[in-house]
Amino acid sequence: MSVSAEQGTRRRVGYVAGLFVLLVVLVVAVVVVLITQGSVAIPVGEVIRVLTGQHVESEITRTIVVDARLPKVLAGLLAGAALAVSGVQMQTLFRNPLAEPFVLGVSSGAVLGAAIVILGAGGAGWLAGIGVISRIGVTGAAVAGAGAVLLIALGIARKVGDPVVVLVVGVMLDYLATALVDLLIYYTDPDRLQALTTFRRGSVRNVTWDELEIIAIACAVVLGLSVYLAQPLNALLLGERYATSLGVNVRRVHLLSLTGVAVLSGITTAYCGAIAFVGLAAPHLARGLLRSADHRLVLPASALIGAVVVLVAEYVAGGNGLTRTSLPLNSVTAFVGAPVILWVLLSGRARRRGR
Amino acid sequence: MSERPVLEARGVDAGYQRRRRHPATTVLRDVDLVARPGELVAVVGPNGAGKSTLLRTLVGAQAPLSGRVLLDGADLASLSPRQRARRLAVMLTEPVDVGLMTVESVVALGRLPYRSWLGTKTGDDQSAVDRALADAGVGRLRGRMLSDLSDGERQRVMLARALAQEPAVLVLDEPTAFLDVARRIELAAVLARLTATTGAAIILSTHDLGFALRRADQVWLVGGGSAVTASAPEDLAYGGAIADCFAGENMAFDDAAATVVVADTATPGATARVEAAGRVRQWAEHAVRRAGWAPSEDSATVVRVEPGNPCRWWVDGVAGVGFGALVAHLRESQAVPSMNHVGEL
Numbered sequence: 106m107s108v109s110a111e112q113g114t115r116r117r118v119g120y121v122a123g124l125f126v127l128l129v130v131l132v133v134a135v136v137v138v139l140i141t142q143g144s145v146a147i148p149v150g151e152v153i154r155v156l157t158g159q160h161v162e163s164e165i166t167r168t169i170v171v172d173a174r175l176p177k178v179l180a181g182l183l184a185g186a187a188l189a190v191s192g193v194q195m196q197t198l199f200r201n202p203l204a205e206p207f208v209l210g211v212s213s214g215a216v217l218g219a220a221i222v223i224l225g226a227g228g229a230g231w232l233a234g235i236g237v238i239s240r241i242g243v244t245g246a247a248v249a250g251a252g253a254v255l256l257i258a259l260g261i262a263r264k265v266g267d268p269v270v271v272l273v274v275g276v277m278l279d280y281l282a283t284a285l286v287d288l289l290i291y292y293t294d295p296d297r298l299q300a301l302t303t304f305r306r307g308s309v310r311n312v313t314w315d316e317l318e319i320i321a322i323a324c325a326v327v328l329g330l331s332v333y334l335a336q337p338l339n340a341l342l343l344g345e346r347y348a349t350s351l352g353v354n355v356r357r358v359h360l361l362s363l364t365g366v367a368v369l370s371g372i373t374t375a376y377c378g379a380i381a382f383v384g385l386a387a388p389h390l391a392r393g394l395l396r397s398a399d400h401r402l403v404l405p406a407s408a409l410i411g412a413v414v415v416l417v418a419e420y421v422a423g424g425n426g427l428t429r430t431s432l433p434l435n436s437v438t439a440f441v442g443a444p445v446i447l448w449v450l451l452s453g454r455a456r457r458r459g460r
Numbered sequence: 461m462s463e464r465p466v467l468e469a470r471g472v473d474a475g476y477q478r479r480r481r482h483p484a485t486t487v488l489r490d491v492d493l494v495a496r497p498g499e500l501v502a503v504v505g506p507n508g509a510g511k512s513t514l515l516r517t518l519v520g521a522q523a524p525l526s527g528r529v530l531l532d533g534a535d536l537a538s539l540s541p542r543q544r545a546r547r548l549a550v551m552l553t554e555p556v557d558v559g560l561m562t563v564e565s566v567v568a569l570g571r572l573p574y575r576s577w578l579g580t581k582t583g584d585d586q587s588a589v590d591r592a593l594a595d596a597g598v599g600r601l602r603g604r605m606l607s608d609l610s611d612g613e614r615q616r617v618m619l620a621r622a623l624a625q626e627p628a629v630l631v632l633d634e635p636t637a638f639l640d641v642a643r644r645i646e647l648a649a650v651l652a653r654l655t656a657t658t659g660a661a662i663i664l665s666t667h668d669l670g671f672a673l674r675r676a677d678q679v680w681l682v683g684g685g686s687a688v689t690a691s692a693p694e695d696l697a698y699g700g701a702i703a704d705c706f707a708g709e710n711m712a713f714d715d716a717a718a719t720v721v722v723a724d725t726a727t728p729g730a731t732a733r734v735e736a737a738g739r740v741r742q743w744a745e746h747a748v749r750r751a752g753w754a755p756s757e758d759s760a761t762v763v764r765v766e767p768g769n770p771c772r773w774w775v776d777g778v779a780g781v782g783f784g785a786l787v788a789h790l791r792e793s794q795a796v797p798s799m800n801h802v803g804e805l
Contacts (some may be wrong), residue, residue, distance in 0.1 A: 113603055336572060346550075347552065351545050398559040399561065
């Protein structure tokens with residue numbers, strides 16, 4: 106390798122490392138702001154004392170930090186990372202820069218799955234009695250719903266090929282799932298509807314520690330899996346035939362990746378609602394900043410960016426009473442996501458990707 | 461020719477199964493082929509004869525309906541995908557759009573079959589990538605984005621990516637398809653050099669008969685019923701196999717041009733004796749044929765052409781300048797209004 110090439114490589118490594126440090130700092134900063142700031146401001150020192158289990162002056166502080174703010178922040182962090190990682194994998198699997206759980210109706214599929222269990226389950230006291238177990242049932246249904254829509258969408262995408270058509274198909278699947286949910290609601294006892302409302306608009310505000318445990322375990326497993334998938338996904342960028350010629354078991358990668366995406370988007374939808382556009386915007390921002398499509402870099406960078414986007418959106422949407430508004434997360438994330446969709450469409454990348 | 465074959469087809473029937481539990485369609489029957497290290501093999505044949513089916517079967521993308529494909533003496537079906545990928549690389553016609561990736565990182569994808577699942581880079585990987593970039597002649601492009609390159613450059617990068625697999629057999633599907641004449645010649649030179657430097661057997665399918673006949677050590681002719689004929693290019697051309705395979709009505713195999721051309725549709729009796737030398741004579745005869753006349757040594761009509769640019773010519777006392785005018789004059793003086801001129805391909 107020539108001297109200048111070596112210099113270029115070193116500069117590049119420095120840039121990438123710097124970018125990751127910056128992203129981690131950003132995540133930490135947003136987390137600190139969301140824990141310390143709010144209708145009641147709590148100094149960082151107090152927070153640290155609470156977290157390390159030392160004596161705190163007032164129990165209210167402890168309650169605010171541990172029960173109100175921390176679960177919400179962690180849920181936002183994990184949901185953002187999960188959606189972003191789902192988005193990266195879907196964009197590669199679908200060979201479509203516009204693929205994303207929300208846009209292709211996967212989130213709505215998850216809502217449909219959950220709605221069937223919530224509204225269709227016999228006996229009224231399901232939520233009061235066995236909270237966690239029924240939650241798991243609902244979660245499973247959400248994951249199954251997400252998986253079903255993913256399979257349908259991928260089946261169509263492989264037939265059609267044109268990313269823009271696939272986008273329209275996704276929107277249709279989204280309408281269909283939403284219409285089915287509306288139908289279910291229409292024929293259901295109004296008492297049960299309360300449980301469904303959180304599903305239908307993104308929110309990380311009602312997440313409890315029990316729920317967080319499930320989210321955390323699932324995210325850890327699937328995010329770990331995506332490390333293993335990074336290289337085969339790189340090969341898939343060349344197309345399925347090239348990937349096969351490189352010794353990649355394309356069917357297995359598809360299966361693992363789809364399962365991962367179904368679990369991640371199903372679970373985030375089950376606990377935080379359908380959060381829009383994060384899965385679309387974060388991967389594009391990550392690729393743009395990294396100037397690379399290498400999944401070994403794009404996956405972790407997207408996860409960090411997704412976390413930042415969701416937490417910042419939560420701040421803007423009025424979590425902790427920081428702003429005078431109280432919006433669903435989606436209204437905020439749309440401001441990030443919609444421009445990215447437009448940019449992708451107008452820059453012509455969507456067309457060129459077609460097979 | 462005593463070297464051990466790297467790729468071998470033994471009694472292979474190739475075809476495809478459109479639907480499960482339906483009888484398979486056999487495209488090629490009882491194919492026996494051998495490729496040795498350092499050989500450049502051209503697979504030629506008319507469209508739809510089964511070139512793609514043959515290549516797909518040879519690289520293991522589809523299983524043979526019967527018979528065996530051997531890679532280094534081992535049955536292709538018994539190798540794991542990774543083992544296969546270390547010995548056999550492909551370059552496809554389909555364009556790739558990987559988004560933001562540098563040439564070097566695309567080529568480095570060729571090292572995938574050698575890497576652990578974490579993808580840690582070893583010194584071997586880096587040197588193999590460097591060598592592949594140099595062999596394909598794209599070393600200076602290493603830091604560029606793949607999407608910024610021209611078609612020809614991009615194809616060379618995909619060639620480098622295949623070379624990074626350090627294959628014993630390299631299979632290229634229609635590598636000359638989208639290239640202009642200069643890029644084709646360049647690619648031919650690169651491939652010929654690669655067979656020498658890497659010792660790999662290179663098998664490529666092509667529509668470019670001239671390229672196949674001039675450069676290949678061996679031609680696999682697909683067509684003429686479900687058979688594949690393997691032979692030296694000269695044997696196939698001289699024996700008439702290529703002409704039989706390609707030439708339809710109004711076509712002939714032109715030995716000098718080493719390709720199939722439109723047959724001359726000379727009007728009976730319209731013959732001319734060409735008086736010229738060297739290249740002028742060659743092109744003067746070309747012009748005579750194009751006008752619908754047949755060059756003949758004992759014709760009464762004499763076409764005399766003198767070199768120059770444009771050339772000067774005389775036909776039966778009429779003089780003129782340039783081949784275009786000559787053709788026009790010959791066509792006019794023949795005065796056969798019903799004659800159909802079939803243009804040169």
